[in-house]
Amino acid sequence: MKTEPGPGPSANPAANPAAKPEAAPARRAKPARPAASAERRFAGIGVSPGIAIGPVFDTTEPPSEAPRRSIAESAVEAERERLAAAAAFSRKQIGKLKTRLAVLPEEAQEELEPLLDAYILMLGNSRLLRNAKKRISEELLAAETAVADEAAAIAAAILAAKDDDKAGLNRRAGEVFEIAKRLTRNLLATPFRAMKDLPAGCILVADELTPADAALLEPGRIAGVATEEGGADGHTAIMLRALGIPAVLGCHGLTAAAERGHTVALDGASGRVALHPSAETLAEAKEGLAAHARERARLGKLRRLPALTTDGETVELQANLEIPAELPLIANAGAQGIGLLRTEFLFMNRDDLPDEDAQVAAYAPVVDAMGQDCVTIRVLDWGGEKEMQALSQGVPAAIGPNPALGLRGIRMLLRKPELLEEQFAAILRVAGRGNVRILLPMVTVPAEVAQAREIYDRVAKRVRRRGVELPEKLPPLGAMIETPGAALAADAIALEADFFAIGTNDLAMYTLAVDRAEVDVAHLYDPLHPAVLRLMQFAVEAALRLRMPVSVCGEMAGNPKFTPLLLGLGLRSLSMNASSIPKVKQAVRGLAIDDCARFTRRVMEQSDPKRIAELVAEFAAAPSKGG
Numbered sequence: 001m002k003t004e005p006g007p008g009p010s011a012n013p014a015a016n017p018a019a020k021p022e023a024a025p026a027r028r029a030k031p032a033r034p035a036a037s038a039e040r041r042f043a044g045i046g047v048s049p050g051i052a053i054g055p056v057f058d059t060t061e062p063p064s065e066a067p068r069r070s071i072a073e074s075a076v077e078a079e080r081e082r083l084a085a086a087a088a089f090s091r092k093q094i095g096k097l098k099t100r101l102a103v104l105p106e107e108a109q110e111e112l113e114p115l116l117d118a119y120i121l122m123l124g125n126s127r128l129l130r131n132a133k134k135r136i137s138e139e140l141l142a143a144e145t146a147v148a149d150e151a152a153a154i155a156a157a158i159l160a161a162k163d164d165d166k167a168g169l170n171r172r173a174g175e176v177f178e179i180a181k182r183l184t185r186n187l188l189a190t191p192f193r194a195m196k197d198l199p200a201g202c203i204l205v206a207d208e209l210t211p212a213d214a215a216l217l218e219p220g221r222i223a224g225v226a227t228e229e230g231g232a233d234g235h236t237a238i239m240l241r242a243l244g245i246p247a248v249l250g251c252h253g254l255t256a257a258a259e260r261g262h263t264v265a266l267d268g269a270s271g272r273v274a275l276h277p278s279a280e281t282l283a284e285a286k287e288g289l290a291a292h293a294r295e296r297a298r299l300g301k302l303r304r305l306p307a308l309t310t311d312g313e314t315v316e317l318q319a320n321l322e323i324p325a326e327l328p329l330i331a332n333a334g335a336q337g338i339g340l341l342r343t344e345f346l347f348m349n350r351d352d353l354p355d356e357d358a359q360v361a362a363y364a365p366v367v368d369a370m371g372q373d374c375v376t377i378r379v380l381d382w383g384g385e386k387e388m389q390a391l392s393q394g395v396p397a398a399i400g401p402n403p404a405l406g407l408r409g410i411r412m413l414l415r416k417p418e419l420l421e422e423q424f425a426a427i428l429r430v431a432g433r434g435n436v437r438i439l440l441p442m443v444t445v446p447a448e449v450a451q452a453r454e455i456y457d458r459v460a461k462r463v464r465r466r467g468v469e470l471p472e473k474l475p476p477l478g479a480m481i482e483t484p485g486a487a488l489a490a491d492a493i494a495l496e497a498d499f500f501a502i503g504t505n506d507l508a509m510y511t512l513a514v515d516r517a518e519v520d521v522a523h524l525y526d527p528l529h530p531a532v533l534r535l536m537q538f539a540v541e542a543a544l545r546l547r548m549p550v551s552v553c554g555e556m557a558g559n560p561k562f563t564p565l566l567l568g569l570g571l572r573s574l575s576m577n578a579s580s581i582p583k584v585k586q587a588v589r590g591l592a593i594d595d596c597a598r599f600t601r602r603v604m605e606q607s608d609p610k611r612i613a614e615l616v617a618e619f620a621a622a623p624s625k626g627g
């Protein structure tokens with residue numbers, strides 16, 4: 001997570017700046033809040049539409065005691081690294097909390113700031129960490145056991161001091177325990193914790209949810225999700241949309257106020273969250289639920305209709321697939337194939353890497369289910385926010401200080417070609433069952449495609465030698481265009497690649513230097529920024545000049561407001577989360593290509609993103625799309 005299975009905000013002032021530190025280690029009281037019946041409203045980023053009403057399930061409840069563990073001598077280095085990583089992550093969490101202090105009353109700020117500073121110091125080169133590391137090496141203890149032992153030793157020393165200020169001593173000892181608990185939570189925060197057994201109908205409230213955590217949620221079981229962290233186009237948001245779980249991310253203040261069992265009503269479109277909703281709010285939410293169901297039924301009727309513009313141009317609407325559980329949704333949505341199968345799901349929530357057979361077993365049912373419709377399988381895009389346990393162990397060099405700019409996607413696969421070879425082999429083994437394409441993520445230079453193709457050809461020969469029948473012409477090998485470098489070099493990359501898939505999520509992130517999953521900069525994340533649109537235009541034109549297939553598979557493709565713009569740029573293939581297909585199809589069926597082209601020319605003349613957003617909204621709302 002880094003969802004915290006540790007003490008709830010009420011037990012941890014660092015997790016809850018509004019809670020005041022008292023004598024420790026007793027649980028701290030929550031700040032006074034209005035009577036339970038008084039409604040409190042919060043505003044976040046609506047990332048997955050739908051209304052949810054239900055009791056809070058707060059994953060920040062205390063975990064059961066971490067069991068004492070010893071380690072083998074050979075594991076010492078890895079364990080010390082694990083502790084260092086947990087300390088770095090904890091520092092980052094507290095640093096973030098500090099930036100949030102500004103919203104609190106001045107009195108609370110004055111009290112909490114020094115406390116958070118003390119925590120940050122304790123997470124640096126402190127006695128706690130130095131000695132915990134020593135205990136790992138000398139006593140062969142697991143990191144969490146070493147931390148617990150050292151915290152107990154430090155607290156005992158503090159409490160034994162000759163000082164009349166007993167409350168002060170208690171508080172200092174408590175602070176040591178608090179920081180030890182945070183470290184332990186982060187050490188134990190394997191993403192594949194029990195996300196599966198959440199109470200039916202609950203609303204999951206958490207500081208943060210990783211994409212791997214989100215992948216484990218059962219859509220039929222939980223009503224909704226609300227978190228403090230997260231951005232609209234991060235992978236967690238994408239995963240929640242894919243699962244159709246109404247969700248609001250970036251909802252500041254909610255975890256501090258909400259407790260397990262409290263009632264919450266949330267609107268995953270507007271981002272509104274009401275804690276202890278009034279009768280009036282509840283009635284409104286229930287009406288919203290019914291309206292949402294009616295709208296879904298109405299759009300469902302479009303399933304069998306073609307995605308044809310009013311002037312008879314066909315637009316291919318495909319689905320993005322994050323996890324195999326979505327397969328039935330894709331069939332129901334009327335998708336014409338899969339434009340992006342993110343294979344990260346296969347590598348998440350496990351300690352080891354899936355072998356070739358395991359990959360074949362995962363891809364085959366998808367290819368079979370899609371018949372002759374195309375299935376675009378993207379090879380592993382590890383990195384950025386998509387941390388994966390198995391790879392963190394296997395490719396330690398890949399965990400740089402800035403993973404989004406590090407060994408992400410194709411870079412990591414070319415560094416570890418055995419991973420790419422295995423994945424190519426698995427995909428080739430299912431290629432004969434249907435219509436498969438292979439997509440390379442995070443390409444920035446043509447040479448990466450050329451190198452990947454060399455490996456691809458080599459693997460194909462090997463697979464043939466093993467007796468697997470492969471078509472004469474191998475499945476197309478395409479490149480994601482999702483960095484400004486790739487977009488501007490699209491004409492050169494087009495000479496190496498068989499098709500392009502434009503990833504607007506990363507393209508916007510890297511162009512604008514805005515982390516797509518980071519709530520604090522979410523307001524700056526804007527795929528309508530002219531720089532992003534110009535890069536897209538450049539890439540589309542490079543592909544069209546060579547008559548090479550090009551699609552958009554970023555989140556832009558699933559927003560019907562953007563459909564005229566994408567068609568106007570020359571795109572005729574869009575891949576999106578399955579539940580968006582009906583809305584986008586409806587938009588396509590109301591548009592004429594000429595109008596879209598005229599409208600897009602107007603948009604491309606603009607330099608102000610706000611003006612572009614206005615034009616896009618006006619065009620989407622206009623009954624006649626005359627542009």
Ligand code: PEP
Pocket residue numbers: 238340342381482502503504505506507553554555
């Ligand atoms: C993108 O970046 O737009 C994309 C489709 O890839 P992902 O969201 O998986 O990074």
Ligand code: MG
Pocket residue numbers: 482503505506
């Ligand atoms: Mg991407």
